[in-house]
Amino acid sequence: MEFAAAWTYQNGTPGPLMAAGAADRALRPGLTVAICTYQRPASLSRLVDSLAAQERTPDALIVVDASANSATEDVLKAHACLPRVAGAVVYIRVIESMRGLPKQRNLCVRYVDTDLTAFLDDDVVLLPGCLAEMERQHRLLGNQVVGVGAVIEGDAAPTRLWMLRLILRMVPSLEPGRYYRSGMSTPWRFQDIEDDVVPVDWLPGGAAAWRTEIVQRLGFRTAFSGYAQGEDLEFSLRARRYGALYAVGGARLLHLHEPSGRPDSFARGYMAIRNRYQIHRIGVPDRTWKDVAWFIYAWTVDTVLLGRHLIRPSGGLQVAMEVSGRVRAAYDLLRGHS
Missing domain, CATH: 3.90.550.10 (Spore Coat Polysaccharide Biosynthesis Protein SpsA; Chain A)
Structure with a gap:
């Protein structure tokens, strides 16, 4: 090599x-x-x-x-x-x-x-x-x-965003370090x-x-x-x-998060959907159409929640690029380009 x-x-x-x-x-x-x-x-x-x-x-x-x-x-x-x-x-x-x-x-x-x-x-x-x-x-x-x-x-402590995800049933609980059939994983830091x-x-x-x-x-x-x-x-x-x-x-x-060596906002958004879908497809045992529907619901709502930052005077362009990346990934998945 x-x-x-x-x-x-x-x-x-x-x-x-x-x-x-x-x-x-x-x-x-x-x-x-x-x-x-x-x-x-x-x-x-x-x-x-x-x-x-x-x-x-x-x-x-x-x-x-x-x-x-x-x-x-x-x-x-x-x-x-x-x-x-x-x-x-x-x-x-x-x-x-x-x-x-x-x-x-x-x-x-x-x-x-x-x-x-x-x-x-x-x-x-x-x-x-x-x-x-x-x-x-x-x-x-x-x-x-x-x-x-x-x-x-x-x-x-759970953030307001995670409390909202719980209220909207994107996850069934905020138990730390769990992966749910919605395709969402809870952080460790909640405990x-x-x-x-x-x-x-x-x-x-x-x-x-x-x-x-x-x-x-x-x-x-x-x-x-x-x-x-x-x-x-x-x-x-x-x-x-x-x-x-x-x-x-x-x-x-x-x-100590280092900003260098990271993907741009569009690529990050694309990976958020594309990679998470692949993980869901492979990692959820006995996956059914209900699991797929929950995944679609959870990540659609999550993208809408991300879009709330577009009204802020700073960072709006980066959020727009990330949302665009998510939408493009969803489009590619619907076309069968996994």
């Missing part, structure tokens, strides 16, 4: 990237952190700082970079924490045909040799004890669990999980630790290309067939 750049750093020594291990190789006990990044050198550097400060640093760190230049690579190579951030560091910068979150994550897993893999977004910051607590809960729960997620710090371990239907893609064998078996769906909105939900719904998913209240991190 051709890479734009690839190297390793282990025991204080840089070296060339070795070939990926066989798919059926034995996995050793341990924890690998996998980070997929795109044009965010400063964010990645900040995340590496927080990784190096963890009481339990990862056994390996794998970074798959889709950037068009070497800025992120240069920052990582020069990072003062590189010698102590992990037992081994693997860096790969992919060519254009390999860009996209699912493709990058699938590539990461090919180089993992530990039984647990934690996927982190490049714009998060781990709070003390985060990695250790995710691993501890995995070991404690054993084979009954396939994945656990860290809790993103934030407001635990202060504290130190509890709470069962959920989905894990956030940028703050979750999975059993590596499950990720290698299932893979991330590459039909969700590029930014791949909703890929974490889609993967979670497939993975939970093999075991439980839990939110770990004792594992905390900050999500």
